[in-house]
Every structure is written in structure tokens, then in C-alpha cells.
Amino acid sequence: MTYLLDTNICIAYLNGRSSNVVQRLRDVSPSEIAVCSVVKAELFYGAMRSRNPARTLAQQRVFLDQFISLPFDDRSAEFYASMRATLATRGTPIGPNDLLIAAIARAHNLTLVTANVREFGRIEGLQIENWEDDQ
Numbered sequence: 591m592t593y594l595l596d597t598n599i600c601i602a603y604l605n606g607r608s609s610n611v612v613q614r615l616r617d618v619s620p621s622e623i624a625v626c627s628v629v630k631a632e633l634f635y636g637a638m639r640s641r642n643p644a645r646t647l648a649q650q651r652v653f654l655d656q657f658i659s660l661p662f663d664d665r666s667a668e669f670y671a672s673m674r675a676t677l678a679t680r681g682t683p684i685g686p687n688d689l690l691i692a693a694i695a696r697a698h699n700l701t702l703v704t705a706n707v708r709e710f711g712r713i714e715g716l717q718i719e720n721w722e723d724d725q
Contacts, residue, residue, distance in 0.1 A: 594623075595625050599703050601633070674689055703718075
């Protein structure tokens with residue numbers, strides 16, 4: 591595994607709004623990509639609020655099932671605590687779900703693929719790529 595997809599990258603692919611994201615996902619083997627339980631929860635929540643939850647969930651599951659699934663585990667919890675404490679001390683917190691996602695990426699030494707570089711960029715040691723940017 592090399593990459594962990596953030597929610598916004600999954601949405602960009604599923605909505606077909608970013609040809610760059612579509613191309614990068616075609617170029618990288620699914621075995622190199624992971625999606626975590628927090629991202630899945632955010633996606634499923636969005637599906638439940640959509641006009642057609644059953645169709646949206648089905649579409650999401652087809653997409654997500656091709657990738658490795660990572661939980662928020664004890665190692666992630668340690669990274670979470672350290673990162674949250676550092677950000678709080680600096681007065682630069684990030685959203686709670688984003689912090690969970692970042693902790694999973696750090697715990698597994700993965701590059702987080704996100705369009706939210708501004709927020710995730712506050713976390714020391716987190717590797718980030720934005721596949722929505724022009725290559």
C-alpha cells in the first residue's frame with residue numbers, strides 16, 4: 591500500500607468531476623490504494639442524505655470494494671493523540687474526522703491523497719498528494 595484516499599478524492603471520482611483523479615486511479619494499482627473506515631463513514635452518510643440512497647450506496651460499494659480497507663486501530667490512536675496535542679498547543683486544530691484520517695495514514699506510513707491540503711498540511715510528517723491538481 592502506498593496511498594490513503596480522503597473523502598473528497600473519492601467524491602471527485604464518483605461524481606466524475608475530476609479527470610485528473612480518474613486518470614491517477616487508473617494509473618495506480620488498486621493494491622497500492624487504501625480507504626479507511628472514517629472515509630467510508632463520511633461517504634455512506636452522504637449517500638444516506640442523497641436523493642437516491644440505495645443507488646448511491648451501491649455505486650460507492652463497487653468503488654470502495656476494489657481497495658484495501660483500514661480501520662482506526664490502536665496504533666492510529668497513538669498518532670491521533672500526538673497530532674491532536676501538537677495542533678492544540680499551536681492553536682491550529684483540524685476537524686475531528688480529518689484528524690482520524692490523518693492518524694490512519696501516519697500509522698500505516700501512507701501518502702494521504704486529498705484536495706484539502708491546507709488543513710492536512712498542518713500535520714508534521716504527513717505525506718500529502720493532491721490528485722485534483724493539474725499534473
